[in-house]
Amino acid sequence: MSGEGKGEGGSRRPPILVLAMGGAFLLLVASLLIGSLTRPEFPPFTLTPPHPTLVGDSLVGPGTYTVDASATDRWRTFDFRRNAAVDSGPWDIAFRRFHLIAAPGGGIVDLGAVPFDSVRELPAVGYAPNTVEPDTTNPGVGKWYTYSMLSHLLTTRHHVYGVRTPGEKYAKLELLAYYCKDAGTACITFRYAYQGNGSRRVAP
Secondary structure, eight states: OHHHHHHHHHTOOOOHHHHHHHHHHHHHHHHHHHHHHSOOOOOSOOOOOOOOOOOTTSEEEEEEEEEEOOOSSSOEEEETTTTEEESSSOOSEEEETTEEEEOTTOEEEEOOSOOGGGOOBOOSSOOBOOBOSSSOBOTTTOOOEEEOTTTOOEEEOOOEEEEEOTTSOEEEEEEEEEEETTTEEEEEEEEEEEETTSOSBOOO
């Protein structure tokens, strides 16, 4: 009797749940392989030629700017007062790969996933300074993107951020893309408006 029981047990088919899980796993592997082999279509942004020019106490923007932040050993700095990416002198924000930080003495606040044009005046408080351990980051920005396991691409969450500069001036910005045709990966495009007169109003 015991031998017959073993024979019957050995001929049983795998449970349907096991087959379903195996099929789902194969589909996941196939999707990951297809995503890794597919050439992504980068957004149509191009690098902005830097032409630093002092803007004084005027309201600048809204404008769009694209910088190459692909270097892993240096920050790409941007100065709102000169309305350009800069290689020397004062700066207000900086990019390196997917990181965004404020200049020392400045700070960033997350205003949430709101329409850019709806932010007309920035808050007086809440601006987070950078943290430097284990790497320099800004908690006011946090994780501004989502990552797709299928396409392996970063996609913006379209949050708007307020920036307080070391000189007590204010700007708003929205990160639009992490890719461009010129530099490929870590090519940051952002939309911004800067108020040079010291007020927190960042819209006409």
